[in-house]
Amino acid sequence: MTDLQSYPPHETWHDVTSLDAKAWPRREEHHHTLVPTTCFNCEAACGLVCHVNHDTGRIDRVEGNPLHPASRGRNCAKGPATLNQIDDHERILYPLRRVGERGAGQWERVSWGEALDDIGGRIRTAIAEDRHNEVMYHVGRPGEDGYAERVLQCWGVDGHNSHTNICSSNARIGYQSWMGHDRPSSDFANAEVIFLISSHLESGHYFNPHAQRIIEAQGKGATIICVDPRLSNTGAKADHWLPAWPGTEPFLLLAIARLLVLNGTWERDFVRRWTNWEVYLQQRHPHRPTEFDSVGPALADDYAAYTPEEAERVCGVGADQITEIAGIIGAHPTKFASHNWRAAGAGNLGGWQTARCLFFLNVLTGSVGTVGGTTGNGWNKYKAPHPQGAPPVEQWNELSWPREYPLAYHEMSILLPHFLAEGRGRLEVYFSRVYNPVWTNPDGFSWLEALSDPDKVACHVALTPTWSETALFADYVLPMGVGAERHDVASFETHAGRWIGFRQPVLRRYAEIRGDAVGHESRTHEFNPGEVWEENEFWIELSWRIDPDGSMGIRRWFESPGRPGTPMSVDEYYGTMFAAVPGLADDAAAAGQTPLEFMRDRGAYALDGDMYLPYERQVDPSELDDCDIDRSGVFRRSGTPGRWTGSAEDLAGLHLAGLGDGSPAVQVDNTPREGFPTPSRKLELYSETLADWGWPEYATPTWIPSHVHWENLDLAGDERILLPTFRIPTLIHTRSANSKWLSELSHRHPLWIHPSDAEALGIDVGGLVRITTRIGHFVIGAWRTEGIRPGVVAASHHMGRWRLDPAAGGSWAGGDADISNDGTVWRLSRRGRPQPHASADDDTERIWWSDSGVHQNLTFCVQPDPISGMQCWHQRVRVAPAEAGDNYGDVVVDTAAAREAYREWLAMTRPAPGPGGLRRPLWYARPLKPTPAAYAL
Numbered sequence: 001m002t003d004l005q006s007y008p009p010h011e012t013w014h015d016v017t018s019l020d021a022k023a024w025p026r027r028e029e030h031h032h033t034l035v036p037t038t039c040f041n042c043e044a045a046c047g048l049v050c051h052v053n054h055d056t057g058r059i060d061r062v063e064g065n066p067l068h069p070a071s072r073g074r075n076c077a078k079g080p081a082t083l084n085q086i087d088d089h090e091r092i093l094y095p096l097r098r099v100g101e102r103g104a105g106q107w108e109r110v111s112w113g114e115a116l117d118d119i120g121g122r123i124r125t126a127i128a129e130d131r132h133n134e135v136m137y138h139v140g141r142p143g144e145d146g147y148a149e150r151v152l153q154c155w156g157v158d159g160h161n162s163h164t165n166i167c168s169s170n171a172r173i174g175y176q177s178w179m180g181h182d183r184p185s186s187d188f189a190n191a192e193v194i195f196l197i198s199s200h201l202e203s204g205h206y207f208n209p210h211a212q213r214i215i216e217a218q219g220k221g222a223t224i225i226c227v228d229p230r231l232s233n234t235g236a237k238a239d240h241w242l243p244a245w246p247g248t249e250p251f252l253l254l255a256i257a258r259l260l261v262l263n264g265t266w267e268r269d270f271v272r273r274w275t276n277w278e279v280y281l282q283q284r285h286p287h288r289p290t291e292f293d294s295v296g297p298a299l300a301d302d303y304a305a306y307t308p309e310e311a312e313r314v315c316g317v318g319a320d321q322i323t324e325i326a327g328i329i330g331a332h333p334t335k336f337a338s339h340n341w342r343a344a345g346a347g348n349l350g351g352w353q354t355a356r357c358l359f360f361l362n363v364l365t366g367s368v369g370t371v372g373g374t375t376g377n378g379w380n381k382y383k384a385p386h387p388q389g390a391p392p393v394e395q396w397n398e399l400s401w402p403r404e405y406p407l408a409y410h411e412m413s414i415l416l417p418h419f420l421a422e423g424r425g426r427l428e429v430y431f432s433r434v435y436n437p438v439w440t441n442p443d444g445f446s447w448l449e450a451l452s453d454p455d456k457v458a459c460h461v462a463l464t465p466t467w468s469e470t471a472l473f474a475d476y477v478l479p480m481g482v483g484a485e486r487h488d489v490a491s492f493e494t495h496a497g498r499w500i501g502f503r504q505p506v507l508r509r510y511a512e513i514r515g516d517a518v519g520h521e522s523r524t525h526e527f528n529p530g531e532v533w534e535e536n537e538f539w540i541e542l543s544w545r546i547d548p549d550g551s552m553g554i555r556r557w558f559e560s561p562g563r564p565g566t567p568m569s570v571d572e573y574y575g576t577m578f579a580a581v582p583g584l585a586d587d588a589a590a591a592g593q594t595p596l597e598f599m600r601d602r603g604a605y606a607l608d609g610d611m612y613l614p615y616e617r618q619v620d621p622s623e624l625d626d627c628d629i630d631r632s633g634v635f636r637r638s639g640t641p642g643r644w645t646g647s648a649e650d651l652a653g654l655h656l657a658g659l660g661d662g663s664p665a666v667q668v669d670n671t672p673r674e675g676f677p678t679p680s681r682k683l684e685l686y687s688e689t690l691a692d693w694g695w696p697e698y699a700t701p702t703w704i705p706s707h708v709h710w711e712n713l714d715l716a717g718d719e720r721i722l723l724p725t726f727r728i729p730t731l732i733h734t735r736s737a738n739s740k741w742l743s744e745l746s747h748r749h750p751l752w753i754h755p756s757d758a759e760a761l762g763i764d765v766g767g768l769v770r771i772t773t774r775i776g777h778f779v780i781g782a783w784r785t786e787g788i789r790p791g792v793v794a795a796s797h798h799m800g801r802w803r804l805d806p807a808a809g810g811s812w813a814g815g816d817a818d819i820s821n822d823g824t825v826w827r828l829s830r831r832g833r834p835q836p837h838a839s840a841d842d843d844t845e846r847i848w849w850s851d852s853g854v855h856q857n858l859t860f861c862v863q864p865d866p867i868s869g870m871q872c873w874h875q876r877v878r879v880a881p882a883e884a885g886d887n888y889g890d891v892v893v894d895t896a897a898a899r900e901a902y903r904e905w906l907a908m909t910r911p912a913p914g915p916g917g918l919r920r921p922l923w924y925a926r927p928l929k930p931t932p933a934a935y936a937l
């Protein structure tokens with residue numbers, strides 16, 4: 001099942017002969033060089049192999065890389081579609097500078113040198129004038145591990161901003177509050193029960209690597225349980241599909257947890273050894289003896305209200321089915337693999353409790369780090385070490401890390417337009433990097449207002465492979481490579497194993513194989529189409545422009561180690577990195593190669609090591625000589641923070657670990673063991689951090705009623721819950737719009753609505769519907785389907801691309817649109833749809849579809865969870881037939897109402913300072929962790 005049978009052997013990859021299928025029955029041979037890289041179209045970074053034609057020097061085909069340990073030669077449709085993105089006739093080929101008003105679509109071509117000089121000069125001045133926080137890098141999907149963070153650290157700016165709070169903040173804090181690691185890593189292939197709060201078989205996180213292993217497990221007899229109000233392909237394939245009311249998932253999970261405890265089908269000894277049950281009892285049940293026998297009755301008391309019958313009433317899932325599932329889970333201890341990333345986690349106020357309650361089942365069944373269980377991502381991921389960089393930054397940027405959200409995971413990026421509007425700061429240089437917040441984020445018109453105002457954003461630089469709604473409001477549009485045109489290294493927790501994948505510019509590598517001169521002075525844009533560059537070399541060059549003579553102490557971090565006074569080359573960068581990967585140098589030497597050549601030839605590397613039960617590893621007592629042991633058995637080195645009770649002055653001497661608080665071990669049954677990266681080194685059944693920082697009521701797994709909880713809706717009237725979060729397997733936000741194959745596969749954007757709701761609300765089959773949100777409305781077409789829970793409607797977030805430029809030609813997936821504005825009221829209306837047209841690609845004449853979807857995200861206000869900061873995507877909406885004058889795709893929004901909603905949600909927070917006068921717990925992760933002193937508020 002896991003081996004591919006018909007792939008050219010690796011030793012032939014530099015010259016593979018194939019027959020031209022179109023020439024049949026003639027036997028016409030072609031010769032290709034196969035160059036590996038990794039996919040850049042979602043977070044999984046699956047392996048790809050590009051087939052470069054020896055006659056044309058072009059890439060003919062993109063397939064899977066059988067040597068990649070996670071994807072194992074398989075891809076979803078978006079991997080091979082990289083070829084479309086390379087050849088797309090609309091792609092941006094040269095650096096562009098705005099010449100008209102922002103958003104007017106008027107550009108002039110500039111050289112890379114001109115762009116670098118201007119941008120570098122602005123950054124240099126901002127840093128020299130101590131305006132570090134006016135430099136911001138806002139990343140969409142990074143697709144790499146730590147390169148950009150190193151750059152910012154070397155500049156000394158706390159300028160990292162991410163898309164995390166529209167994606168995974170809730171899931172992260174749910175997992176992190178248990179185990180320190182903020183992502184789950186599920187050993188699906190070996191599981192006996194798989195519990196998915198997602199649609200993993202068609203999208204989900206690390207979709208292709210996960211899906212192939214879930215199917216393997218099902219083939220071996222595993223039971224698959226899927227919770228989703230929508231009958232996704234995953235729900236259809238599952239043994240149990242549970243369409244719970246949105247936001248009630250934690251209730252459902254706690255009902256199962258209660259049954260595990262009552263049935264005695266919980267792993268008592270695991271819970272005794274590896275949870276902080278003593279703290280739980282002391283805090284929640286001070287009148288019970290602090291002995292383990294108290295834990296079962298205490299849990300039974302705490303969760304007494306979560307009966308199957310009450311779960312049926314609250315969640316809408318049958319009590320018998322819940323009882324049956326609890327029985328199945330309880331019968332398979334240690335072999336329970338689960339996952340939640342977006343879905344319920346991303347949709348709801350308090351959605352972070354979905355991950356917390358789901359992982360509770362892993363804890364109760366002892367399925368943590370086991371064969372067939374779920375572990376922390378940090379144990380199934382290997383972050384390759386970057387060349388030496390500068391010490392931690394000394395800044396704290398409140399535009400990304402505001403005091404109202406001390407526990408946010410991570411930056412509060414969705415609030416940036418509101419913070420700028422309130423005068424909390426301004427930006428001298430704002431990089432949007434492969435990110436499209438005007439379209440992807442909620443409240444896009446507030447983004448449009450901010451990005452249109454040079455007083456708020458002096459210079460917006462869009463680093464992007466494709467045109468986007470956001471790039472239109474940039475000052476520079478700088479073309480960056482797709483998956484076959486750039487260097488990146490990434491590693492993800494796709495299964496029980498560790499690997500690194502190497503993305504590389506394929507034609508540059510092909511030139512090297514062919515024997516062309518490719519040296520330290522070469523630049524990737526010399527090999528890519530037009531002058532499309534890669535970010536790695538761009539950042540090195542930009543850093544030199546910021547500090548041309550080295551006087552600012554920045555340039556030295558980007559200098560060649562072997563050629564003083566010249567920029568570091570990508571070969572030097574990655575050569576240094578790969579030489580430090582355990583085992584790689586030896587395996588490369590055995591193949592007669594350097595580590596870099598080895599990676600350029602294979603594209604991926606699997607690290608050795610036993611991935612199971614990492615927390616049980618014994619720590620040699622001699623390594624703990626310089627540690628104190630506290631009352632809970634945690635070994636701490638002087639200078640590691642623990643549960644911080646010191647003062648701001650004491651912060652200076654601390655050392656902050658990247659993950660967790662840096663204590664090396666915990667005593668378990670008289671043996672020091674590695675444990676978990678939490679303050680207790682245990683799984684935290686009771687989170688003292690949440691309690692210390694003002695949320696004691698949520699310190700244990702619990703259910704927080706969602707902002708769209710069905711009992712608070714006028715369901716007898718026209719209120720419904722809108723699910724705007726689901727993915728389409730063949731699309732990926734902004735990038736897929738420039739792929740003809742993907743656009744042809746997926747281009748319809750219906751609103752899923754149950755027939756009973758359609759009847760009650762007077763919605764015709766295929767009829768137009770007006771969906772009214774808190775700040776506006778949009779108009780979409782209806783699709784009646786029994787594949788959705790009554791009371792809930794759904795529309796995918798992948799559709800609804802638009803373009804304003806009347807001079808732009810046609811498009812595979814974007815609809816021409818106009819935007820008008822009357823005070824704070826904005827209106828977007830469609831001017832056109834995809835249709836056949838002439839272009840450099842004959843296939844544009846063959847466009848047979850005409851839907852480009854509806855941009856629903858514009859009509860959503862920001863709804864950040866007060867703890868995690870996650871945008872709570874689900875919407876409380878009114879659903880009604882379209883009104884006279886409504887047209888498909890219409891969007892109307894009032895940004896004054898959006899501002900009011902922002903203030904309301906902001907008022908739900910419990911701001912810093914926390915204990916010790918801190919801005920944020922010291923042990924919490926941050927993409928770019930500053931010095932301890934910066935934590936003092």
Ligand code: SF4
Nearest residue numbers: 039042045046076079
């Ligand atoms: S799952 Fe698909 S889009 Fe994602 S990395 Fe793999 S091939 Fe690319």
